[in-house]
Amino acid sequence: MSSLRLPIETGHLVLRPFERSDLDAVRRYHTLPSVQRYVERPTRYEEDVAAALAIMRSQVELHRPGETLTLAMVRKGDAVLVGHVSLKWSDATAGQGELRFAIDPAHSGKGYLTQALTALVDLAFDHFRIHRLMVRCDGRSHHSIKLMQKLGMRLEAHYREHALFQGEWDEELHFAMLDREWRPTAKVQELPMRARVA
Amino acid sequence: MALHPDFPLQTERLRLRPFTRGDVDGVFAYRGRDDVARYLFDPPLSRHECALAIQQRASQTGFLEEGDRIVLAVETAANGHLVGEVSLIWRSVEARQGELGWIFHPDHHGRGYATEATNALLDLGFGPADLHRIFARCGAQNEPSWRLMERLGMRREAHFREHALFKGRWDEEFYYAILRDEWLSLRHV
Ligand SMILES: CC(C)(COP(=O)(O)OP(=O)(O)OC[C@H]1O[C@@H](n2cnc3c(N)ncnc32)[C@H](O)[C@@H]1OP(=O)(O)O)[C@@H](O)C(=O)NCCC(=O)NCCS
Numbered sequence: 001m002s003s004l005r006l007p008i009e010t011g012h013l014v015l016r017p018f019e020r021s022d023l024d025a026v027r028r029y030h031t032l033p034s035v036q037r038y039v040e041r042p043t044r045y046e047e048d049v050a051a052a053l054a055i056m057r058s059q060v061e062l063h064r065p066g067e068t069l070t071l072a073m074v075r076k077g078d079a080v081l082v083g084h085v086s087l088k089w090s091d092a093t094a095g096q097g098e099l100r101f102a103i104d105p106a107h108s109g110k111g112y113l114t115q116a117l118t119a120l121v122d123l124a125f126d127h128f129r130i131h132r133l134m135v136r137c138d139g140r141s142h143h144s145i146k147l148m149q150k151l152g153m154r155l156e157a158h159y160r161e162h163a164l165f166q167g168e169w170d171e172e173l174h175f176a177m178l179d180r181e182w183r184p185t186a187k188v189q190e191l192p193m194r195a196r197v198a
Numbered sequence: 199m200a201l202h203p204d205f206p207l208q209t210e211r212l213r214l215r216p217f218t219r220g221d222v223d224g225v226f227a228y229r230g231r232d233d234v235a236r237y238l239f240d241p242p243l244s245r246h247e248c249a250l251a252i253q254q255r256a257s258q259t260g261f262l263e264e265g266d267r268i269v270l271a272v273e274t275a276a277n278g279h280l281v282g283e284v285s286l287i288w289r290s291v292e293a294r295q296g297e298l299g300w301i302f303h304p305d306h307h308g309r310g311y312a313t314e315a316t317n318a319l320l321d322l323g324f325g326p327a328d329l330h331r332i333f334a335r336c337g338a339q340n341e342p343s344w345r346l347m348e349r350l351g352m353r354r355e356a357h358f359r360e361h362a363l364f365k366g367r368w369d370e371e372f373y374y375a376i377l378r379d380e381w382l383s384l385r386h387v
Pocket of ligand 1: 237303340
């Protein structure tokens with residue numbers, strides 16, 4: 001596998017590793033309860049955000065199963081950080097991966113997550129040769145559900161009251177997609193000539 | 199809730215009781231078979247492995263902490279014939295979750311024994327064990343098993359495709375579940 005080339009560009013975004021100077025931007029969304037749900041390290045309080053950022057800064061490659069790649073979503077033009085997306089390589093023999101995402105609500109509804117996740121799905125299937133990708137989301141989060149449908153993910157699981165989350169019964173959905181189910185995008189045409197010939 | 203039920207549990211035609219050393223041949227009669235092991239995590243067991251499993255089960259008769267399991271032998275009330283086994287695992291103490299399992303001797307399939315015995319475990323789980331949700335899972339090809347879940351009033355919650363390898367092939371798995379309220383309305387129609 002060739003080494004990963006970062007940053008990744010999408011229509012409106014640059015996806016790049018996190019930097020120390022992102023702290024203020026990350027603070028704006030990382031402590032929100034809706035974001036808490038699926039982050040690796042809970043950040044109930046603002047003080048916890050620096051530690052969470054330190055972890056995300058270190059997640060820049062997938063060398064071994066269990067590792068996560070996390071990329072900041074930065075808007076082209078004004079360089080505002082609007083959220084992040086991540087890909088976890090959960091299992092090597094069965095080629096399993098998991099996507100996660102978080103967005104600053106001030107910037108949601110503009111299609112940024114669709115762009116960023118599409119790029120990450122491409123990366124997972126084409127570059128990392130993942131066989132199946134899954135995403136967990138809150139059963140009450142209509143935004144996430146719509147987003148998954150837009151990406152063409154299948155609903156695989158709908159758990160009701162299977163766990164407690166912040167003192168309340170939880171409802172969780174799992175969406176998934178196999179490599180062969182991912183619609184090939186226009187990326188082939190976008191490849192520079194030399195990359196195709198080689 | 200911590201639980202040490204009084205055994206046997208009695209149903210219309212069956213008795214559910216802890217395993218004893220005398221059950222080794224009875225267990226080997228079904229756990230040793232290829233057709234029975236087909237969808238089980240374990241391969242067919244040797245007689246010796248059955249004896250070891252039964253030793254372990256001597257202590258699997260109650261709930262004290264998370265992960266504990268109750269594994270019971272199912273025998274006919276009429277003549278004490280061992281027809282299979284059922285299990286209930288305490289998966290989460292905080293969220294009061296349990297998982298059901300079952301394995302029956304093929305000679306005793308098709309008579310509703312599995313349904314009858316498992317219903318008794320549901321009653322134990324939602325009754326004295328005070329669980330909130332009980333789930334079960336099986337391979338998508340294991341139709342007798344998911345049909346049993348539907349007979350029990352469980353809902354299909356998940357259908358995973360190629361999420362793992364199982365015995366060298368892509369696995370496809372169903373999860374079924376039933377909530378306490380659903381169980382209550384089934385029992386008080
Ligand atoms: C899963 C398993 C327990 C199901 O066994 P089963 O015999 O289909 O289930 P039951 O004992 O509840 O019997 C139900 C059948 O008996 C019939 N029946 C007859 N009398 C009945 C009665 N009094 N009550 C209910 N059903 C009755 C039902 O109509 C049903 O038949 P059908 O499937 O033709 O409709 C069995 O296939 C098995 O042990 N498999 C191997 C181990 C395994 O795979 N375990 C699960 C791993 S996930």
